[in-house]
Amino acid sequence: MFALGTTWKPNDRWKVSADLKxxxxxxxxxxxxxxxxxxxxxxxGAFANTTLDVTMDQNWKDQTVIMLGGxxxxxxxxxxxxxxxxxxxxxxxxxxxxxxxxxxTSHYTTGLGWKMAPQQKVDVSVTIAPEVSATNPxxxxxxxxxxFNWQLMYSYLWGIKK
Numbered sequence: 001m002f003a004l005g006t007t008w009k010p011n012d013r014w015k016v017s018a019d020l021k022x023x024x025x026x027x028x029x030x031x032x033x034x035x036x037x038x039x040x041x042x043x044x045g046a047f048a049n050t051t052l053d054v055t056m057d058q059n060w061k062d063q064t065v066i067m068l069g070g071x072x073x074x075x076x077x078x079x080x081x082x083x084x085x086x087x088x089x090x091x092x093x094x095x096x097x098x099x100x101x102x103x104x105t106s107h108y109t110t111g112l113g114w115k116m117a118p119q120q121k122v123d124v125s126v127t128i129a130p131e132v133s134a135t136n137p138x139x140x141x142x143x144x145x146x147x148f149n150w151q152l153m154y155s156y157l158w159g160i161k162k
Contacts (some may be wrong), residue, residue: 002021002024003022005017005020013073014031014073016068018067019065020065020066020067020101021064021067023062023063023064025090027064030057030059030061032055032056033056034052035053036051037047037051037052058074058097059092059095060095063090065086066085066087068082069083077114078113078115079112080110081110081125082110086106089105093134094137096136096141097136098107103145106130107127107128107129111125111151114151118157119156120157121154121155122154123153124150124151124152126148126149127147127148128148130146132146
């Protein structure tokens with residue numbers, strides 16, 4: 001992965017950031033291989049000591065990701081944040097597999113941070129990725145994928161003077 005980012009702080013209240021990433025999926029997602037013993041207990045009959053080897057073609061494409069975000073200081077204790085992330089879909093439809101539904105192309109984020117003391121803060125965030133549908137033309141299987149995530153985090157910053 002290669003990334004380049006910048007942050008601009010026009011004044012004490014505003015902070016705007018932009019990142020550009022190039023993720024080289026083609027170098028690492030050519031094939032997915034898995035091997036395991038289906039059952040190593042000889043008392044279980046026909047499946048005793050059976051090994052399963054599976055290799056699935058992935059052939060993912062490299063992916064470009066653009067991220068934009070902003071933060072506004074409402075007070076010296078409260079900040080609000082928003083962001084947007086857009087990416088190309090690295091998964092070719094002909095290799096689409098429900099085990100790897102990495103087809104999301106957009107994420108919307110929002111959140112806020114509350115500084116309780118110089119060394120303590122609480123942050124909360126929400127990320128929404130709208131549903132994307134893709135169909136594997138070889139199998140006819142359609143994968144629908146969306147996401148909703150939230151996070152609540154307490155931080156204690158060591159070495160900060162009160």
